[in-house]
Amino acid sequence: MIEMSNVSKHYGQFQVLTDCSTTVSKGEVIVVCGPSGSGKSTLIKCVNGLEPFQSGKITVDGVSVGAPETDLPKLRARVGMVFQNFELFPHMSITENLTIGQIKVLKRSAEEATEIGLKLLDRVGLKAQAGKFPGQLSGGQQQRVAIARALSMNPICMLFDEPTSALDPEMVNEVLDVMVELAHEGMTMMCVTHEMGFARKVADRVIFMDQGRIVEDATKADFFGTPRSERAQQFLSKILSH
Amino acid sequence: MFSTLDLSVIAPSLPFLWTGLQYSLKLTLVAMTGGIILGTFLALCRLSSSRVLAGAATAYVDLMRSIPLVMVILWFFLLIPLMTGNPVGAETSAMLTFTAFEAAYYSEIMRAGIQSVSRGQVAAGDALGLTYRQTMSYIVLPQAFRNMIPVLLTQTIILFQDTSLVYIIGAKDLLKAAEIAGKNYNRPIEMYIFVALCYFVLCISLSLVVKQLQKRVAIVR
Ligand SMILES: Nc1ncnc2c1ncn2[C@@H]1O[C@H](COP(=O)(O)OP(=O)(O)OP(=O)(O)O)[C@@H](O)[C@H]1O
Ligand SMILES: [Mg+2]
Numbered sequence: 413m414i415e416m417s418n419v420s421k422h423y424g425q426f427q428v429l430t431d432c433s434t435t436v437s438k439g440e441v442i443v444v445c446g447p448s449g450s451g452k453s454t455l456i457k458c459v460n461g462l463e464p465f466q467s468g469k470i471t472v473d474g475v476s477v478g479a480p481e482t483d484l485p486k487l488r489a490r491v492g493m494v495f496q497n498f499e500l501f502p503h504m505s506i507t508e509n510l511t512i513g514q515i516k517v518l519k520r521s522a523e524e525a526t527e528i529g530l531k532l533l534d535r536v537g538l539k540a541q542a543g544k545f546p547g548q549l550s551g552g553q554q555q556r557v558a559i560a561r562a563l564s565m566n567p568i569c570m571l572f573d574e575p576t577s578a579l580d581p582e583m584v585n586e587v588l589d590v591m592v593e594l595a596h597e598g599m600t601m602m603c604v605t606h607e608m609g610f611a612r613k614v615a616d617r618v619i620f621m622d623q624g625r626i627v628e629d630a631t632k633a634d635f636f637g638t639p640r641s642e643r644a645q646q647f648l649s650k651i652l653s654h
Numbered sequence: 655m656f657s658t659l660d661l662s663v664i665a666p667s668l669p670f671l672w673t674g675l676q677y678s679l680k681l682t683l684v685a686m687t688g689g690i691i692l693g694t695f696l697a698l699c700r701l702s703s704s705r706v707l708a709g710a711a712t713a714y715v716d717l718m719r720s721i722p723l724v725m726v727i728l729w730f731f732l733l734i735p736l737m738t739g740n741p742v743g744a745e746t747s748a749m750l751t752f753t754a755f756e757a758a759y760y761s762e763i764m765r766a767g768i769q770s771v772s773r774g775q776v777a778a779g780d781a782l783g784l785t786y787r788q789t790m791s792y793i794v795l796p797q798a799f800r801n802m803i804p805v806l807l808t809q810t811i812i813l814f815q816d817t818s819l820v821y822i823i824g825a826k827d828l829l830k831a832a833e834i835a836g837k838n839y840n841r842p843i844e845m846y847i848f849v850a851l852c853y854f855v856l857c858i859s860l861s862l863v864v865k866q867l868q869k870r871v872a873i874v875r
Binding site for chain 2: 489
């Protein structure tokens with residue numbers, strides 16, 4: 413589904429990503445972790461072309477992301493993305509947030525889009541909030557709406573960039589529950605997160621990044637059992653001791 | 655001196671002054687609407703990645719902002735007939751001038767407004783598959799506009815005051831009407847005091863509205 417080979421990116425002299433390669437097959441759930449500034453967000457944003465990269469190749473469902481002839485909006489419409497800060501559109505109601513992409517990009521009728529949107533809203537447990545505005549919801553609720561918004565486009569895979577790290581602790585689980593459910597339904601997912609409980613529950617593989625490199629790309633069992641690199645071991649012990 | 659003021663000349667002049675005020679208001683509304691639209695377009699050009707577009711827009715804005723408005727009004731009045739081949743009249747000329755001139759100021763406001771919308775919002779629009787145009791028109795510009803409403807209105811108050819400058823090309827605005835009425839009744843002082851009062855009341859009311867709006871915008875954010 414997602415294939416990444418030797419992706420490198422730099423800002424001027426500063427190397428953000430170095431030779432990153434990995435594959436995400438259909439239905440797989442990959443967790444990406446690593447210290448702050450290691451390039452996790454950058455890596456995941458390269459997948460749907462939100463961040464350009466200078467060398468290497470990324471294909472999503474056979475479409476090359478970096479190629480000049482690629483219709484990026486069309487590709488992005490098929491890849492769901494959830495951000496750390498939710499990024500709901502504050503000037504639109506929850507329903508409008510859920511329908512704008514469907515109407516403007518997928519050209520669904522307003523009725524059809526609303527029906528699909530409300531169904532997804534129900535699925536994330538927020539049916540009653542349809543008429544409200546993002547500012548009136550809690551962080552956890554906003555993030556669940558953001559997931560529903562991404563799902564409204566019928567994505568072939570989903571990208572998550574630290575979806576719970578801006579949340580108050582008591583709201584983390586309501587969002588993780590939705591993500592776990594998605595994983596169980598077979599959604600292909602690439603999640604930047606430090607929620608190791610989530611990784612243990614649903615991840616197929618864990619990628620550990622450090623200084624722009626993929627240092628570890630292992631199955632869940634291997635990663636939690638015997639991480640090879642010292643950096644990953646340190647990182648794990650730090651995170652798990654919390 | 656006030657003992658010599660004859661305020662009785664004001665009442666009979668009101669209908670005439672009202673036609674002048676109507677023109678002033680119309681000029682303000684046209685220049686505001688046109689200026690915001692053109693200004694938004696200029697702001698988008700300035701923020702675009704195309705050097706040519708950004709350069710041209712910057713040059714236009716800088717040019718307009720460094721010439722006194724009176725001169726722009728005069729030049730447009732002289733140049734438009736030369737370019738189009740037929741005279742357009744002072745009233746129409748003033749509308750074109752003010753739209754073109756105010757666009758430069760509104761564009762700076764809209765540019766700040768666009769930049770006040772976080773990059774994350776743009777990324778969210780992009781990630782949904784919206785095109786640049788769609789992200790701008792449905793996500794960024796509505797928020798930019800909303801954030802900037804108080805500032806845009808403040809600029810409009812200045813614009814309304816500035817419209818009085820059109821009397822130099824003979825367009826019949828509120829000030830010109832007062833001048834004419836003052837001459838007719840031979841009572842210029844009374845007329846000028848009265849229109850000053852009109853400008854004052856209108857501007858002060860509008861700025862009270864702006865203050866209220868500012869409070870509301872502050873709450874929404
Ligand atoms: N526009 C930019 N210009 C220069 N450097 C940048 C830019 N954006 C990001 N970087 C740098 O690239 C590196 C990787 O950033 P990235 O956001 O991908 O890290 P991250 O692993 O997601 O970190 P975090 O856990 O803090 O989110 C960081 O060192 C950051 O300072
Ligand atoms: Mg990050």
